[in-house]
Amino acid sequence: MDTVNTTFKWDEATGVAKYIADRHYEGLLEGRFYRSSCPRGLIKSVSLPSLPDGYHLFGADDVPGQNVLPIVEIDWPAFADKEVRFVGQVIYLLVGPNPDELERLLGLIEVEYQPLTPAYTVEQSKAAVDGAIHGEDNVLAHHVLHRGDIDAGFAKAVKVIEETCSTGYQEHIYLETQGAVCYPSDGKVVLEGSMQCPWYVHHTMAVVLGHDRVRAIQCPTGGGFGGKEDFPDVLAGPLAVAVEKLQRPVRIIFERGEDIATTSKRHPVTFHYKTGVDKSGNIVAMDIRLDINSGAYLSLSGIVLQRSITTATNVYDIPNVRVEAHAWATNTVPTGAFRGFGSPQTCFAMETHINHVAKQIDEDPIVFKQRHFLTSDSTTLTGAKIYGDLVLDQMLERLLSMSNYKLNKQSVAHFNLQAMADKHGQQGKHGKQRGLGVAFFQHGCGFAGDLEDTLVRAKVTLDKQPDGTVQILASNTDIGQGLSLTFRKIVADTLARPMDSIQLAVPDTGIVPDSGPTVASRSILIVGYLLEKAAKRLKATWIDGENQRIEQNYLKPEYHQWDQNSYQGNAYQATSYGMNMVEVEVDIATGETQILDAWAVYDIGKAIDPVIFRGQIDGGLVQALGYGSCEKLELTADGTFAQRTMADYVIPTALDVPSIASDYIDNPYPYGPNGAKGGGELTHNGGAAAFTAAVEDAIGEPLSSIPVTPEKICLALYDRAEQEYGDEN
Structure with missing residues (x-):
């Protein structure tokens, strides 16, 4: 079993660590995406060049399973087929040995579009010129949350203050750009890459290929900040299709310009506040409306919206509140995960508004x-x-x-x-x-809510070797935040064993159980706690000289109750x-x-x-x-x-x-x-x-x-x- 960081970050610090671009694969082919140049339109016709020997083109017709990236909802195609929704959307994957020849061939592909009026902003999305991008009204997600009696609260107010606050895009600028290599091995399609969530990638490949003979392995990853939560799926789907057909390794590594232009960003959000203050100078009512620019597909916007709603009043006890939130489809790069996952936007807007309310009184x-x-x-x-x-x-x-x-x-x-x-x-x-x-x-x-209990259901394993070495098997990844030390420290402290006897397995879906993704500040709270519980069980049953294996599954605390329909509870x-x-x-x-x-x-x-x-x-x-x-x-x-x-x-x-x-x-x-x-x-x-x-x-x-x-x-x-x-x- 491969393990990482038994000496914390030594390989990364000394330059020994092999990131995806540093790795050698026999018979490696390069891959390049052909992307849409049209922000919104129907694909009318395609003209393809003759390909030299050794070069291959893959598109929607080559997908053996479902032509989708299963990121929460099934709405984002692995290859654009009949329509395009943003500049940079993947239409084809071109594969071959020479990157310069790939670039020449990409320039010979011609796609004719029937353009439609694009919507880049929330206001344009609401107008829905040339019809809706998504559904009937461009709303990808929507919810309303009530606390107390908003009308009664405003009736007590002697001053009502209204304000609009807004936040823009943010680019992750991780040190290492997006990259992955996919190859055949032992009857499976295997992908190694820079990623946060190997089981997400595993699931995407399985859906696109129509079978579960797949495997995802995290390489040393030069930063993520959420940008490598959902986006590696965009590489994984097309790569899996190509490797299934060619039975040769194929690599995609983005240049920085391609990475900035086409990867997910932090959601821009607009907040409108209406706040009532009583004669004692206390907030008695607050009506909050927020609009999220989700980009062309839902991706993770529904979960960001839920976090934005449930934390809308930040650290404050406001007795009467109404929060209404919409996530809107636009013809831009789909927005996704970014450190904080909606909270930085909400905290900025609420803190700024409360400052202004205080100053006005x-x-x-x-x-x-x-x-x-x-x-x-x-x-x-x-x-x-x-x-x-x-x-x-x-x-x-x-x-x-x-x-x-x-x-x-x-x-x-x-x-x-x-x-x-x-x-x-x-x-x-x-x-x-x-x-x-x-x-x-x-x-x-x-x-948010009960997803840890109803959807994720994390599990971990501790595998004790006869020599007393304990291997941690969990799918959570170290992307710079230090899990490869803290996980080992949790287990070592609980077992009262030296740190060098605790090893952390490489996050490899062929080996580790699905502990859930490395997102949402859950790795320590949820997975770390599972490791502590498993280590306590192992300590209580420890037998020298024998192999022992302890599995631990997530069980929510009794106090944690949630109703997804009413948005009530913890x-x-x-x-x-x-x-x-x-x-x-x-x-x-x-x-x-x-x-x-x-x-x-x-x-x-x-x-x-x-x-x-x-x-x-x-x-x-x-x-x-x-x-x-x-x-x-x-x-x-x-x-x-x-x-x-x-x-x-x-x-x-x-x-x-x-x-x-x-x-x-x-x-x-x-x-x-x-x-x-x-x-x-x-x-x-x-x-x-x-x-x-x-x-x-x-x-x-x-x-x-x-x-x-x-x-x-x-x-x-x-x-x-x-x-x-x-x-x-």
């Missing part, structure tokens, strides 16, 4: 937010009692203490006083202003919480920002390995700050992305990373390994909101969409200057 946002915190005695938005202790007040106290908030606030005010230019045009001392911003946030661990088995504070400096002339410092406090139950989690904190927070400040991904008039390379899609560099002080509150969760909950996604959820709040504090103007680019800051300052100039004239 002349109250300090931190004080206002704390007064509305959920407590251990609260009921959740979905009608469940809070399980365990909520420590939000304790976390806030720690955040304010470690950031020296009061003195820092005074220092920022003093700096800005010196920097201000008066109305007579006198030049300020610095030409810059500073601000502090705070965000509070949460993340539900595991799949939306998540457990929830982790976080708080971020950011200090920024804004150049008033250029709109450029510099992040000076950042502070972070978390409740993840109990950290399995504090060093690993601090790595998650730093990485997640920096990724979130990029999402909030500079990661701009825009659609052009023809439905493609304007940003096509790492030169024009801007992400934070090492020079942009501020000093980050972080801590966590011990609050053990009884159904997690050693008391742990999930934390990897949580760390991405608050940074964009905290950054935006800090910029607002610096410039004194509200901002309601991200990324907050220099252009957006300058526009806000220009609008204020124009208003002031108008007032004087």
